[in-house]
Amino acid sequence: MINGTSSPLLSVDFDYVRQMMFDYSSVVLEAGKEYLVEARLLSIVQEREMNSLGELVEALRKKSSNKLRQEVVEAMLTNETSFFRDVKPFESIREFVLPDLISKRSAERTLNIWCAACSGGQEIYSFLMLIKEYFPILEGWKLKVIASDLSLRMLEKAKRGIYSQLEVNRGLPAAYLVKYFEKVGLEWEIHENFRKSIEFLSVNLGSSWPALPVMDLILMRNVMIYFDVKTKKRVLNQAAELMNSDGYLFLGGVESTINLADQFEIVSWKQSSCYRPNRV
């Protein structure tokens, strides 16, 4: 039981939320995660002046509750992220992946990049700051940069590009903060040219994807951990089909394609790994 509600989450209600999460986001809520549902949905119960989680689930069961369902799914998604998260992948992008792609695309001078679960935007802005710092050569190129997420709330945050002091303290070098952000009240707003260079899309990775350009680089980090094996295989299969054969796929530190997708080979650079389709 949680403060502010009069009854604990019944197992039938937990099962309902689990199934709904799976149906709408492919995210698997494991058994025993009742506490997570309680913690994440409490604010919705309170904002809507409901008496219990049971009342919230009852409202979800009604067919006309699309808005509420969206709100609940969003609240249950884990949006944890930070600037230059894990550092090493960004080093391998700087030292190895981009130099390789730049040399291979020097005739066309185009690159297509997709950040496939962008959360609040820190990951894709980190990538663009890295380009700005280290690859002035790309200024004359046609860069298509797409950032997507299932969460409309996170997409909105990413589009706004405004971050709290706490958020910019996590991973963002002070020099970049000074160079690429403006102080707006107590928060920090990334320069407009970064925001304008990204196309933001709502994409559910667990469903069929919209038409997207063939990608040279996909960042799909720390999202597959929430999926079951069947969904991971489907997602990786779609990623392989979407990529140029010499493109690169980055997954989170605890994610891999091993035993899931033999269309990829592992590419290691110093202490970091990424994946490349193994069709030549």
Ligand SMILES: C[S@@+](CC[C@H](N)C(=O)[O-])C[C@H]1O[C@@H](n2cnc3c(N)ncnc32)[C@H](O)[C@@H]1O
């Ligand atoms: C833990 S964050 C990772 C953010 C970022 N990629 C990083 O590594 O820091 C996971 C993100 O995946 C998104 N997500 C969860 N399920 C999704 C789905 N089925 N399709 C697209 N995005 C999803 C969440 O909304 C969240 O923003």
